[in-house]
Amino acid sequence: MTNSIREIPISECYLVIGSNTTENHPVIGSMIKNEVINRGKKLIVVDPREIELARYADYYFQIRPGTNIAILNGFMHVLIKEGLYNKEFVQTRCEGFDEMARVLEKYTPEFVADICGIDNPEDIVAAARLMARLKPMALYYSMGITQFISGVNGVKSTANLQMLLGNVGIAGGGVNPLRGQNNVQGSCDMGALPVSYPAYQPVASEDNKKKFETAWCVPNLSLKPGLTILEMFNHAIAGNIKAIYAMGENPVMSDPNQRHVIEALESLEFFVIQDIFLTETGQYAHVVLPARSFLEKEGTVTNTERRVQLMHKVLPPVGDAKDDWWIVQEVAKRMGAQWDYKKPEDIFEEIRKVTPSYGGITYERADNSIIQWPCPSEDHPGTQFLHKDKFTRGLGLFTPVEYTPPAEEADFEYPMVLTTGRILDHFHTGTMTRKSKVLEENVYEGFVEINPNDAQNYNIVNGEVISVSTRRGSIRIKAKVTEKIKPNTVFIPFHFFEACANVLTIDAVDPTCKIPEYKVCACRIEKVQS
Amino acid sequence: METITLTIDGRKVKGETGQTVLEVALKNSIKIPYLCYHPKVSKTGACRVCIVRINGTILKASCVEPIAEGMTVVTEDEEIVKIRKFILELLLSDGDHNCLYCDANGDCEFQTLIQRYDIQEVKPSASRTPKEIDYESSNALKRNENRCILCGRCVKACREIQVSNVWSFTERGSETHLVADDGKRIGESSCVKCGTCAQLCPTGAITFQTVIGRGSNWELTSIPSICIYCGVGCKIDFYKNRDNILVKAMGNYTGPNEGHLCVKGRFGFDFVHSEKRLKKPLIKKNGVFVEAEWGEALNLVASRLREIKDKYGPDSIAALSSAKCTNEENYLLQKFIRSIIGTNNIDHCARL
Numbered sequence A: 001m002t003n004s005i006r007e008i009p010i011s012e013c014y015l016v017i018g019s020n021t022t023e024n025h026p027v028i029g030s031m032i033k034n035e036v037i038n039r040g041k042k043l044i045v046v047d048p049r050e051i052e053l054a055r056y057a058d059y060y061f062q063i064r065p066g067t068n069i070a071i072l073n074g075f076m077h078v079l080i081k082e083g084l085y086n087k088e089f090v091q092t093r094c095e096g097f098d099e100m101a102r103v104l105e106k107y108t109p110e111f112v113a114d115i116c117g118i119d120n121p122e123d124i125v126a127a128a129r130l131m132a133r134l135k136p137m138a139l140y141y142s143m144g145i146t147q148f149i150s151g152v153n154g155v156k157s158t159a160n161l162q163m164l165l166g167n168v169g170i171a172g173g174g175v176n177p178l179r180g181q182n183n184v185q186g187s188c189d190m191g192a193l194p195v196s197y198p199a200y201q202p203v204a205s206e207d208n209k210k211k212f213e214t215a216w217c218v219p220n221l222s223l224k225p226g227l228t229i230l231e232m233f234n235h236a237i238a239g240n241i242k243a244i245y246a247m248g249e250n251p252v253m254s255d256p257n258q259r260h261v262i263e264a265l266e267s268l269e270f271f272v273i274q275d276i277f278l279t280e281t282g283q284y285a286h287v288v289l290p291a292r293s294f295l296e297k298e299g300t301v302t303n304t305e306r307r308v309q310l311m312h313k314v315l316p317p318v319g320d321a322k323d324d325w326w327i328v329q330e331v332a333k334r335m336g337a338q339w340d341y342k343k344p345e346d347i348f349e350e351i352r353k354v355t356p357s358y359g360g361i362t363y364e365r366a367d368n369s370i371i372q373w374p375c376p377s378e379d380h381p382g383t384q385f386l387h388k389d390k391f392t393r394g395l396g397l398f399t400p401v402e403y404t405p406p407a408e409e410a411d412f413e414y415p416m417v418l419t420t421g422r423i424l425d426h427f428h429t430g431t432m433t434r435k436s437k438v439l440e441e442n443v444y445e446g447f448v449e450i451n452p453n454d455a456q457n458y459n460i461v462n463g464e465v466i467s468v469s470t471r472r473g474s475i476r477i478k479a480k481v482t483e484k485i486k487p488n489t490v491f492i493p494f495h496f497f498e499a500c501a502n503v504l505t506i507d508a509v510d511p512t513c514k515i516p517e518y519k520v521c522a523c524r525i526e527k528v529q530s
Numbered sequence B: 001m002e003t004i005t006l007t008i009d010g011r012k013v014k015g016e017t018g019q020t021v022l023e024v025a026l027k028n029s030i031k032i033p034y035l036c037y038h039p040k041v042s043k044t045g046a047c048r049v050c051i052v053r054i055n056g057t058i059l060k061a062s063c064v065e066p067i068a069e070g071m072t073v074v075t076e077d078e079e080i081v082k083i084r085k086f087i088l089e090l091l092l093s094d095g096d097h098n099c100l101y102c103d104a105n106g107d108c109e110f111q112t113l114i115q116r117y118d119i120q121e122v123k124p125s126a127s128r129t130p131k132e133i134d135y136e137s138s139n140a141l142k143r144n145e146n147r148c149i150l151c152g153r154c155v156k157a158c159r160e161i162q163v164s165n166v167w168s169f170t171e172r173g174s175e176t177h178l179v180a181d182d183g184k185r186i187g188e189s190s191c192v193k194c195g196t197c198a199q200l201c202p203t204g205a206i207t208f209q210t211v212i213g214r215g216s217n218w219e220l221t222s223i224p225s226i227c228i229y230c231g232v233g234c235k236i237d238f239y240k241n242r243d244n245i246l247v248k249a250m251g252n253y254t255g256p257n258e259g260h261l262c263v264k265g266r267f268g269f270d271f272v273h274s275e276k277r278l279k280k281p282l283i284k285k286n287g288v289f290v291e292a293e294w295g296e297a298l299n300l301v302a303s304r305l306r307e308i309k310d311k312y313g314p315d316s317i318a319a320l321s322s323a324k325c326t327n328e329e330n331y332l333l334q335k336f337i338r339s340i341i342g343t344n345n346i347d348h349c350a351r352l
Helices: A005-010 A026-039 A052-056 A068-081 A087-093 A097-104 A109-116 A121-133 A151-164 A184-189 A206-216 A229-238 A258-266 A324-334 A344-354 A363-368 A437-442 A452-457 B021-027 B078-093 B109-116 B153-161 B196-200 B263-267 B294-312 B327-341
Strands: A013-017 A042-046 A059-061 A137-141 A175-177 A243-247 A270-275 A287-290 A299-302 A308-311 A416-421 A447-450 A465-469 A474-481 A489-493 A521-527 B003-008 B011-016 B051-054 B058-061 B072-074 B141-144 B167-170 B177-180 B206-208 B221-226 B235-240 B246-251 B282-285 B288-291 B317-320
Touching: A005 A026, A013 A026, A013 A068, A013 A121, A026 A042, A026 A052, A026 B153, A026 B263, A042 A052, A042 A121, A059 A121, A068 A097, A068 A109, A068 A121, A068 A151, A087 A151, A109 A121, A137 A151, A151 A175, A184 A299, A184 B327, A206 A344, A206 B327, A229 A258, A229 B317, A243 A324, A243 B294, A243 B327, A270 B294, A287 B294, A299 A344, A299 B327, A308 A363, A308 B221, A324 B294, A324 B327, A344 B327, A437 B263, A447 A452, A452 A474, B003 B021, B011 B021, B051 B078, B058 B078, B078 B109, B153 B167, B153 B196, B196 B206, B196 B246, B246 B263, B282 B294, B294 B317, B317 B327
Parallel strands: A013 A042, A013 A137, A042 A059, A137 A175, A243 A270, A243 B317, A270 A287, A416 A489, A447 A474, B003 B072
Antiparallel strands: A287 B282, A299 A308, A416 A521, A447 A489, A465 A474, A465 A521, B003 B011, B051 B058, B051 B072, B141 B206, B167 B177, B221 B235, B235 B246, B282 B288
16 A cells, blocks of 8 residues: 555545455454545445445446446546646646646547446446545455456556546545555565565666675576466476475465366475465475464564564464474575574574565564554654655656456357455465354355346246356356346356366466466356256 | 533543533543433433432533533432432332343443442332243344343444344333334344444343353453454454353444444354364375374475476466455565565455
């Protein structure tokens, strides 16, 4: 997030696009609800499913999955056409406006409504006017913006809109991606990415290579960017990747096109995994190393607003389970590393030295105050919101973005659109939540949401087990007939191994960041013959 | 904001416009008892336990009384004690407050005040009627209205923090009681089980299903940590008993969540005690996992990785890191794969 959770009360308006906030980030969802319901703030929601927030929205757009860019362009078209954008901000803080404005010309409300499958183009005009009137507006998004082959462009569109409105670099505004895992921000910050060292310092740089060779006392770090998860699996099948070392992760459940993932794991010569359970993925390992759960360990995690917090050891370890860092160090030492970390804080002190944005963060500060990176020195208070006065790159760059269709559109053979996601009571691959009594009792099986119109056409009743198929595979799953989902579209949460959504999903990826298109593919639903 | 100076119990203290006497007192560690007040919800001013004497004369509920320049406040005198005792006795006589079988025993704000003001057993009030007990309808929450003192914190927690508007009061006078939605039991209502009402309840009227029988409140210890689920990073006080079993999770007010939790952050941690937890390293031999000691497993991993690196080169090895692990663990794994293996093939579930 460019901004902070505690700024939610400062915003006058919220645009929530591609985020089912009340189910997937419920605490933030409640904070937004409080402002809208109890304090009269305005809310605009864009989502293919009529999520809870849609009920309280002043404008709700039930778009076709994969058409975010079109509607964001539509809002911007209106703002420019009616001269409602923040001209001062655009002139003094940004560049590339003219090129973008030219692309936006054709995104009239009618053109956009047609792409998005919405009935009232005039609502696009009204919503854009509302955004222009109420400052600051905070934009919240999540995987409903990113998990497309046009994911990077979707993100750029959200930035375009907020820069056009002048809602960047101010409290209560911002472009606020809600990160889905408790330390996904930190994992990225720490360089658990194929292209960058900690703090996003590119690996393909001689300077960075030297810097880390010195810091780590090693020669010859590689300048060649590595592979992303899906590329690793493709290369495993092709025979180029021979071994995978996994610390947690459950790609058999979480990655698209399950059959492909399993084929990749089976083709490895060696696969080792550290985890707290023997997961669906662990079954394919040659060695499984028992790790400690989050309540049995200490260390820092970084949340969606870049806040670094200290986790404390609450419970003693189970059996012979060990800390993940200890396991990695033991393997490294056996391969020649001269490491001697005795506790997580020793590692953190090294992180501070090589990660400029974490330089001023200590365990003591993380535990007792609100510290958000960038925090370069111990006398720096941390950064509540980014891009104040000036963008990291200097001027904010508008990127002209065209709407492009998803990789696989509905056709004669697969006439429906499948979109996937999460629900309130479960998390990711269900490894933890499905072993928690209250949560598992609340929702104990997968389901597919189907619009009543489609249910009638296919002669399907609520609760009936049906078949859902795509070009990748087929599953049997209970139908949940609901108005929440658009006609010709179905939704399946991916938490349930018994009815695994990722048997169906497509492994097409965004060309830049390689994110898979979980949010849209073509599917077919059928009655199961008894 | 204007700074206002006032005197509480002879001490000069400062506050800001809009603050109440209770807020300024609590900020200055001056203890005024209260029941309906809670810092995370709007003011109610119903229980009157927090009455104080203003400017030597009038008695006011400090939780709703705005501070004023030069104001003098006395938080307790003979008359105030008498009134507080009277209020507490009335509340006690109108309910069934037997701590012996109450989940909140030892962690009950009402019990604390009953003891502080040395209230002895009182006769049930004439208008007292047995009220609803619902221990079954929800797998998450229990409700016993005989312990309810009608403070309204739960109603406000649901309206202002979770914003689901499940709880409300119905009927009038001595018939007043709590209902979920339009008269449903909690398990059949639209409750999403965030548990904030139970966290804020000052008695044992709304409690968690998971607590009783796992240890009395004075046997529990609490340690704060960060939730393992989504990216909000809620700070949670984890309560465990003497057998190291988790008993309850309470939202910590200093975290980004400001005390609030969702159903996962409240009830989603049984997995740590699961029988299925891995306790020993496993090595697959002839297609079957066999338990091994750490030394054997670590030696095997290191030697297999070295063989593969030597035979096919460092780029034939890849690592998957995890957004469920700490910064330190992620850092160390990328350092391992880059500096010891010699490749940048590392990624994690950021996009998944």
